[in-house]
Amino acid sequence: MYTTEPLFLQPVFQERIWGGSKLKDEFDYDIPSSQTGEAWVVSAHPHGPSVIKNGPLAGKTLADAWKDHGNLFNKKADNDEAYPLLVKILDAADDLSVQVHPNDSFARDVEGVPYGKTECWYVLSAEEGAELVLGHQAQSKEQLANMIDHGEWDNLLRRVNVKAGDFVYVPSGTIHAIGKGIVILETQQSSDITYRVYDYDRKDASGQGRELHLERAKDVTTAPHADAEAVQTETIHGGLTEKRLVQEHYFTVYHWQLAGEAQRRLEQDYLQVSVIEGTAQLSIGANTFTIAKGSHFVIPAGVREYHLSGNAEMIVSHP
Numbered sequence: 001m002y003t004t005e006p007l008f009l010q011p012v013f014q015e016r017i018w019g020g021s022k023l024k025d026e027f028d029y030d031i032p033s034s035q036t037g038e039a040w041v042v043s044a045h046p047h048g049p050s051v052i053k054n055g056p057l058a059g060k061t062l063a064d065a066w067k068d069h070g071n072l073f074n075k076k077a078d079n080d081e082a083y084p085l086l087v088k089i090l091d092a093a094d095d096l097s098v099q100v101h102p103n104d105s106f107a108r109d110v111e112g113v114p115y116g117k118t119e120c121w122y123v124l125s126a127e128e129g130a131e132l133v134l135g136h137q138a139q140s141k142e143q144l145a146n147m148i149d150h151g152e153w154d155n156l157l158r159r160v161n162v163k164a165g166d167f168v169y170v171p172s173g174t175i176h177a178i179g180k181g182i183v184i185l186e187t188q189q190s191s192d193i194t195y196r197v198y199d200y201d202r203k204d205a206s207g208q209g210r211e212l213h214l215e216r217a218k219d220v221t222t223a224p225h226a227d228a229e230a231v232q233t234e235t236i237h238g239g240l241t242e243k244r245l246v247q248e249h250y251f252t253v254y255h256w257q258l259a260g261e262a263q264r265r266l267e268q269d270y271l272q273v274s275v276i277e278g279t280a281q282l283s284i285g286a287n288t289f290t291i292a293k294g295s296h297f298v299i300p301a302g303v304r305e306y307h308l309s310g311n312a313e314m315i316v317s318h319p
Contacts, residue, residue: 020093043196044083074269101289127181135225173222
């Protein structure tokens with residue numbers, strides 16, 4: 001199949017013990033409850049694949065498109081791997097559990113899934129004083145295990161304040177948690193493996209604590225912690241200011257600020273685009289599409305050039 005239409009995607013919502021209602025308040029999504037924690041907005045993961053809303057593949061999932069129409073992603077014929085990336089918006093009405101994710105080799109060898117989980121966050125909004133857990137203070141694997149075993153959370157966990165517009169890169173093996181009052185857009189490997197380290201002794205509706213995964217967390221956590229560095233660059237293309245937030249093995253992620261018009265060539269295999277503010281027009285050939293806050297789409301490999309006009313802010317990524 002050959003198409004030059006963007007693939008517009010329907011978000012898949014996930015209810016969470018820590019979720020809230022900001023996905024409705026800030027994006028006008030029709031969420032299932034006031035404990036909606038996640039919108040999987042570009043997803044081919046089996047736990048929540050996005051459905052395509054337009055064009056010849058309307059009603060099919062992104063996973064279907066990847067499997068059956070690989071030319072849309074410039075996918076090689078012998079590539080039988082899963083779609084590589086997953087984009088989410090998370091509403092943390094309460095603190096997320098302190099957790100860590102494995103790398104690819106551990107995920108394949110131990111969990112039998114194709115990808116570990118390296119991720120990154122763009123902070124969409126944050127209440128005054130909001131903070132993340134990012135990393136730990138242990139100087140060795142042995143000290144890490146001892147502090148976990150003795151519940152020395154205040155001494156172990158490293159906390160950082162964040163505000164809207166901040167960007168955080170979180171490689172696999174990094175202990176982390178999104179704090180109460182933060183809404184983020186997350187770009188990650190397409191993986192749903194989480195090893196929960198600490199959950200603030202919370203109980204669910206039936207009075208049960210959530211499962212912890214301490215031994216596997218100890219196995220995969222990098223110690224000592226070192227902040228991951230993301231070298232950022234900025235370029236201007238007409239009315240589009242493109243800031244590259246991170247470029248590494250699994251993904252490249254950009255922040256686009258559009259104020260006017262820009263003509264661009266598609267230089268990647270495909271682009272994942274999430275509009276986080278404003279409204280704009282996307283023109284491909286003779287076709288023009290309105291894109292607005294809350295729109296999520298893939299620009300497929302068949303597109304050679306595209307034109308943007310309007311005032312909008314976007315997070316854009318590709319493998």
